[in-house]
Amino acid sequence: MNLSKTMPGTMFKQGDVAEFHYLWHREAERGEESGRIPRAVCALDKAPGNPDVVFLFLFTSKQPLDGQLALSVPEIECRRIGVASPCWVILDEFNRVEMDKDYDFVSTEPIGSVSAAFLREIAATIKQAAQASAIKAVKRT
Numbered sequence: 001m002n003l004s005k006t007m008p009g010t011m012f013k014q015g016d017v018a019e020f021h022y023l024w025h026r027e028a029e030r031g032e033e034s035g036r037i038p039r040a041v042c043a044l045d046k047a048p049g050n051p052d053v054v055f056l057f058l059f060t061s062k063q064p065l066d067g068q069l070a071l072s073v074p075e076i077e078c079r080r081i082g083v084a085s086p087c088w089v090i091l092d093e094f095n096r097v098e099m100d101k102d103y104d105f106v107s108t109e110p111i112g113s114v115s116a117a118f119l120r121e122i123a124a125t126i127k128q129a130a131q132a133s134a135i136k137a138v139k140r141t
Contacts, residue, residue, distance in 0.1 A: 011108045016043045018111060020095070024093070053096060058090045063086075073087040073088060073118075082111050
């Protein structure tokens, strides 16, 4: 994974953090189509075969629920992305965004980015969860 390149078709690099109207999986199941408030999300790209798709993983200040897959965000990473500590990145669900169709970003400019080391930790955890089929996608269009 090249952690510094801009993802094709997007304005973000791997590990950039942006404000986005994140739609929780439970909200999507109730028929909601957009997130209620802007939240910090980490941008990760999909397989090279679909360059216009970005996966967005949510940062939250609320402690994860029992059984929810999340990583605690180190304080230095919180400072890098401009969020208060304590903070977690939720990894058992994500928003799948086609960049040419979605307008739920607050800005096209990132608010920060996570370090390459923390991005690798996020990616490894996601990979393990995906192999166990423990991740839920919310397709946004």
